[in-house]
Amino acid sequence: MKRKNKLTILFGLIVVTFIVIATSLYVSSNKDSETISELQTVDTKTLTKMIDSKENMVIVDLREPELFATSRVPGAINIPFDEIQSRYTELPKDKDVIFVCHTGRMGTESGNLLLENGYKNVFNLEGGIAEWTGNLEK
Structure with missing residues (x-):
């Protein structure tokens, strides 16, 4: 037993x-x-500091080429929102990626797309270009 x-x-x-x-x-x-990182937001002041400090980043303006041509956040490149799904792989994974759009909605969608595909440091400009109070390039 x-x-x-x-x-x-x-x-x-x-x-x-x-x-x-x-x-x-x-x-x-x-x-x-x-x-998986979360989408972060930045305001004008924070993004301006990032630009001034020459951080390792890419600013992506999601607006239509015609609007991008008239004015944009300094140093931004243009990948229109309707092309981001097919072109996001052009963006480096080893840099911060900051999205700028009209009001922030397209930046949120685009940021989440990157996060779902392995990107880590992804930001969206809070309120989009409508809330941007910094300098603009033409």
């Missing part, structure tokens, strides 16, 4: 050990998948 109890206890310990190991592996693999 004692031998049967010892085997039951040993079997129970093996099962518990297996569950602990499996759980820790599951948690650690989920931590890697949960490291």
Whole structure:
């Protein structure tokens, strides 16, 4: 009888050990998948500081080429919103990417697209160009 109890206890310990190991592996693999960054917002003041400090970044203006040609945030490139799904791979993953659009909605959508595709440091200009109070390039 004692031998049967010892085997039951040993079997129970093996099962518990297996569950602990499996759980820790599951948690650690989920931590890697949960490291998806969140879309960050910047205001005029913050983006101006980033531009002035020459941070390692790309500013993407999502507006139509005609509007981009009239005025834009200094240093911005133009990838219209209707092209971002097919052209986002042109953007470097090792730089901050800041989106500028009319009011911020398209920047949010574009930023989330990048985050879903492995980009880490993605920003959206809060309120878009409508809220921009800094200098503009022409």
